[in-house]
Amino acid sequence: MGESLLFLTDEQLRQGIEGMFFAYRGFTSAPDQILEGISYGRAHHRALHFIARSPGMNVNRLLTILGVTKQSLNRVLRTLIEDGLVESRVGVADKRERHLYLTEEGTALETRLSEAQRAQMRAAYRRAGPEAVAGFRQVLEAMMDPELRRIYSALREGGA
Amino acid sequence: MGESLLFLTDEQLRQGIEGMFFAYRGFTSAPDQILEGISYGRAHHRALHFIARSPGMNVNRLLTILGVTKQSLNRVLRTLIEDGLVESRVGVADKRERHLYLTEEGTALETRLSEAQRAQMRAAYRRAGPEAVAGFRQVLEAMMDPELRRIYSALREGGA
């Protein structure tokens, strides 16, 4: 326990901060390269990811997950729907709600992006080894603020 | 070894991806709150951080670290210099180069931002425990692409 106080020097924390900064660039680079060619950006990728993860999700839930305004999401979603990557179906129980699904084409792009990003993640995980990965995941979860941690856990359970 | 193949299911990788996404939001939220009041953004924070880390660094090196164009950095740097947070000194050996230093005021803001972010990091590290942190750092380093990893290591050595 004395150790857990000792080892948290400012220098160690600073390295963690810089580590997050540099690693996040590596984390996004593979899908970014794919997105460069087509006329979509990271925002589109994020929307596709979470729609793929929880098909039939309504707009409000996606807004909460992404943490952006509805105007911001709507711009992205509109282009994806217009381009036939996402389908928006009126809710059955509540007709005000729109439920979001990937079309075949949307699934194809999401798979491409996802595979590139997973390949990058897989390589990092392999290099670091299973024990490091377990620790990595623990710290990531500890870094989230409570609401996002709940969303994260819900995705894990519901998205299987 | 069989284990290190087995445990990397797509679902595990997906959780790692979502973990990075959600954790990065937690990672930036504390300094973002401070920045809200004043007229600076994350780009200013990043510049201040790395100038504080390696005082006297020239512009080109900072460009490489941040991975943006000189025009983009210059806009940020100009406001910081105008506002008296950063000082730009002409190089001694090579007078084309500008070496960057924080002023007293710049140091004050950087310290404020840095302390907020370190507090957040410290809390996460404490929750996860020392072993998890070691693994976390290993995975982060494995996620960087080689050039950034070199920069990251150079900072660790030079910035003590």
Add this chain to the structure above:
DNA sequence: CTTGGAATGTCAACAAGACTGACATAACAT
């Protein structure tokens, strides 16, 4: 000494992606 190239700064224009505010519509709930 002249010339080429490197390091830096600056102007202009633009794009993505976030924001706020205001307003419209449809549908649920009371």
Add this chain to the structure above:
DNA sequence: ATGTTATGTCAGTCTTGTTGACATTCCAAG
């Protein structure tokens, strides 16, 4: 019938990134 919720949309703004063009300064090689 009325208020609230879920969604969409229009208009305008901000930050942060981009490209392209050009000027200045200065080192270094001929």
